[in-house]
Each structure stands twice: as C-alpha cells, then as structure tokens.
Amino acid sequence: MTTSPDLEDVLSDIRACRACLGDLPHEPRPVVRVFPETRLLICGQAPGRRVHESGLPFTDPSGDRLRDWMGVDYETFYADHRIGVAAQAFCYPGTAPQKHGRSGGDYPPPKRCATLWRPRLLEALPRMELTLLVGGHAQVWALGERARASMTDTVRAWREYAPDILPMPHPSWRNTAWLRRNPWFEAEVVPYLRQRVRGILYA
C-alpha cells in the first residue's frame, strides 16, 4: 500500500520540525513511526536517550517489557505496519541531573509537540482501532477531563475507555515497584491487551 498523501506530508513536516531548538539540550531528532496501515498506536511520553540515538522507538528495555505485555516479538513489532508508535513528544527531552545518588528521570515531554502535531497526525490515520496511552502525560492529553486524579486511578478504570483506548503505566524499569504494588494490571489488563493485539494482527 502506498502512503496516503496526508500522512506522508505530516510525517515529512514532523521530521523536519525544529520548534524546540534551544529548549532541548541537544539538536531535536523527531522519532515517529506510523503507516497508512496502522491500527494500533502506542502513545508514550517521549523518546529516551537510547531511542534518540537509534532513531527507532522502544529499542530499549522498556520496549522489551512493552512487547511482552503485547505478546509480540521484536521482529513483529517493527515489521508489522499495523503497529505504530507516536509519543506525546517526538524528541528526547534530556535527563535530569542525579539527585541524592539516584539517576534523574527524563524531563517531561515538551508540551508544544502534541499541540503542534497530534491532531494532524491522528487525522491522517484513518484505520485506528486501539490507542495505548502509556503513562500519565499521554493519558492527561488524550483523555482530558476523563482522566482520573492519578495515572494509577486512570489505568485502574481502563474498562471505561475501551475499546478505543487502553491506558497503561510506562513499561520502564522505574515502574517495577508500581507493578508489584498493582498486580491487577498484569492479571487483568495485560491479558486484555494481548487479546486485542491478537485480534488486530491475526484475526
């Protein structure tokens, strides 16, 4: 299938975007991976340092955990164009300095990115069936007043947003303790996610 003109245009504009030049501690390098066939969109926070370097989303331990949750292997994740990745911001925002001996987390995604690009990008994806809202930033932006007071509460209310949207925690190692505290996520939400992914890829 050839790329629809709208999607081709918006992707080309996004890849050329330098709106955050001067605000980021490095040259912007937008990372986005969607196709005319995309039916499942993964919307995380922003690329991390490793993705900034590789130019491919989720080529990191977070990606390994996400693929495990989805029930897809590395090859399928990148080869099947029904899976797309478009984070809340497309450029790595940089990492906060270490504090009290602990490595700092990444800075929040630049807010202007979603405002500038998301409506146009989503409009150019007519086959969308399921959006994974990965982490609080993506949930607040996409759900607005429908988001609960915290990421945990929003994910716990996942049934309210089905079948178009599935809110999830970020698969980062930083959330390992969260996963231990909230075993219902892997017991209830992950099986639903795998079933939906199977339905989109193999039905």
Ligand code: SF4
């Ligand atoms: S984060 Fe978004 S708005 Fe900022 S430079 Fe990258 S693509 Fe442009």
